[in-house]
Amino acid sequence: MQLNREALTRAYRQMKLIREFEERLHEEIQTGEIAGFTHLYCGQEAVAVGVCEHLSERDKIVSTHRGHGHCLAKGCDVEGMMKEIWGSQEGLCNGKGGSMHIADIDKGMLGANGIVGAGAPIAVGAALSNKIDGPDENGRLAVSIAFSGDGACNQGTTFEAMNLAVVTKAPAIFVFENNHYSEHTGDAYAVGTSNDIASRAEAFGMKVWRASGVDFFSVYDCMREVLEFVRTPGNGPAAVEFDTERFFGHFEGDPQRYRGKGELDRLRAERDCIKIFRASVTGAKLLEDADLDAIDANALAAIEKAVEESRKAPRPTAENVLENVYISY
């Protein structure tokens, strides 16, 4: 572990913020106040934060339909996101996108995506843009990251994107988060390469890494190496597979009949990235329980405020339907 106290605190706060954001949504959705489909990121926080803590606003990410964690980790505003999910005119996308389409271009967050596997080609386009812009004064390239799950790894778009990135040496990183469920189907069934997604990227000629996705430090250390490689001009893309867990269903309301007996309890007890982080940093005496408890309280308060503000936030009107098409003639 090479992180100082400030960086550790920040990483934990980001993970905790995502966790509380999602846990709260899980509660709120059951009241019927929030419309539409929502897919929660609980359990995978270490991946989004372990990746994005390395990034600057020059770096781009393209997310998935399970995108709240990536958005928060890349710096999207908590209240703006919550308001968007509430469908408010003050949401990040003025209530036009919702949970599956949150974006903040200025932050380098090029959109969550409702179509499984659609993000990878877009990320390669952004990486080609990074390549055109060239290295910074330190000789390093900005990168573009495609987050994909074990579902998206079976889409042809993902294959096309990987090949295009390889042949154009685009500074793209394919981050595969294997949470072992593509919607309601297990990776043991759906991923033909014996649960091994990284080998597919390898077959396209990419350098690949594999790491635990429930241990923040595993993700963070792995990504340091990956970024060292991809930021070097001329190296081209790379891929990483993180082994992670999904604590909720595919969508909110999913009865999860596909889960094994006691599976969720076991995952929460043994594979919870927040608990694992706490144990690591307190065990190594890097942070105290009291520090972490204070961050927990802070995250909860931030979410509480975001929900309160979202409830009060102005609603869009029928006139807003017609805005935002055809701007330049």
Add this chain to the structure above:
Amino acid sequence: MAKLMYRDAIRNTIFQEMQRDERVVVLGEDVVGGMGTAGGPEAIGGIWSTSVGLYEAFGPDRVIDTPISESAIMGAAGGLALAGKRPVAEIMFADFLGVCMDQLWNQIAKFRYMFGGKSICPAVIRMPAGAGYNAAAQHSQMISQFVTNMPGLKVVMPATPADACGLLRQAIRDDDPVVFLEHKFLYAMSGEVPDDPDYCIPFGHARLARAGEDVTIVASGMMVGYAETAADDLAHDGIGCDVIDLRTTSPLDEEAILDSVEVTGRLVIVDEAPPRCNLATDIAALVAGKAFASLKAPVEMVTAPHTPVPFARELEGAYLPSPVKVAAAVRKTLAY
């Protein structure tokens, strides 16, 4: 003015825009050609010769020769545009939209709206479209009916070399995604093209290709030439036709159509797409709704039939609209 072929007007406009604005980049299959071969780069310059010399002038970062991967091309165009570039992507045949529909329809077209107006997506998607080469069912289709239906896209159908130049430059400078439907059969068409390096034709403004007071003919792309030929023939019989070249099907110049129909009272619409839910039915509905009282006869639609595009010369000829079919439709509205 310089006399140029339609394909050269397109190539030259891209070249000039790449010189003017370093954010403009080109990508597509064989847009360089010969990559990874003994013959070397620039063996092709695009199968339609619309990117000849670009690679030599602007290099591999800005002239991106892609594998055969239409979804990746379309998606990368979206990503480049979101990241601040102005991609001009070529989908070699418009028919291949079927392979990459999601990246156009669900992604590029929707970014700006879906993200609350906080992003732009200045991507130009060039899609050579249409029949005439006996290229059969998967390399000959007109796809204007699909893309015109997609909110968020602008759709351009140039009918002349000058329009190919002025509309493409407008497309590249536009902040919204533009589908640019070049008609394959027009690539060798010659015409005068303005030299002005800023020559742009604004979208949503139709061109009056012929003027007459008896019948209005609305057309786009290659159908404009058919309508002009028909109008010229009919003029010998003293029948005067307005020929309205739509130039862009989205946005649509409703005013030009309605103003003309108010004078003529008779309307023929020529559309290379199959007959259901196409531009012809769309414009017929527009006129029925907004100029009903002006109509003196039922609206005539000259379209392709509801079949895939056939191969044999006789069959493709029968499939396509033609000047003869257009003239017959005009006479039919007059005989009503």
